[in-house]
Amino acid sequence: YDIAFGDLDTILVDLGVESGANATIYHRVIASDGSDESSSDTRSATLERGTLTSNENGGLDSPTRFSLDQNYPNPFNPSTKISFSLEKAAPTQLVVYNMLGQKVATLVNERLNAGEHTFNFKADNLSSGIYIYRLQSASQSITKRMTLIK
Structure with a gap:
């Protein structure tokens, strides 16, 4: 388990x-x-x-860095998983934008604990195309691209 x-x-x-x-x-x-x-x-x-x-071995099992994984699957239809790591608890935003820079979804907008996090993005109401997802936490930010194919 x-x-x-x-x-x-x-x-x-x-x-x-x-x-x-x-x-x-x-x-x-x-x-x-x-x-x-x-x-x-x-x-x-x-x-x-x-x-x-x-x-008991004196080690730490928490993430040591701020990171954003490539969504999986990619390309996707109609949903995909987005995973990321936070090295410390902080207010966090995970937002999806279209190629015009318009916000199409906010997956996270809250304080999250340090650790690994995974969120499901459902794009049932969006058209095929390339989308940008951006993770922001504390003073750090990472952006990646994903492709929706219907």
Whole structure:
């Protein structure tokens, strides 16, 4: 089971962990083929609400850079996924423009936690063509192109 980095904050809130407080989580992997079962050793990670501060190897699992991935699939019809990484929590905008520079969709306009994020862009009401999507967070910005084919 995979838990997205941003989902950890939600889990900690649901468990009543106060903002800025630490919590230690324990996990292990159990694999089964239906007749035999195998499990890994139990591992731990110390979390500060909103940020992974360390794991048992002393490493960090949070993104180390601000990045915007190419949408997938590309070309697309009628929807595509846009993924990006934030190195720190910040007000974030993900906006789609047509080639005339007109805004056609706002996918994100809120404060997001550090980590990996993926949003689905549905272009049912748009015509075929090239579109620009722009990620802005804090003082950083990245722009990429995508192609809608109907």
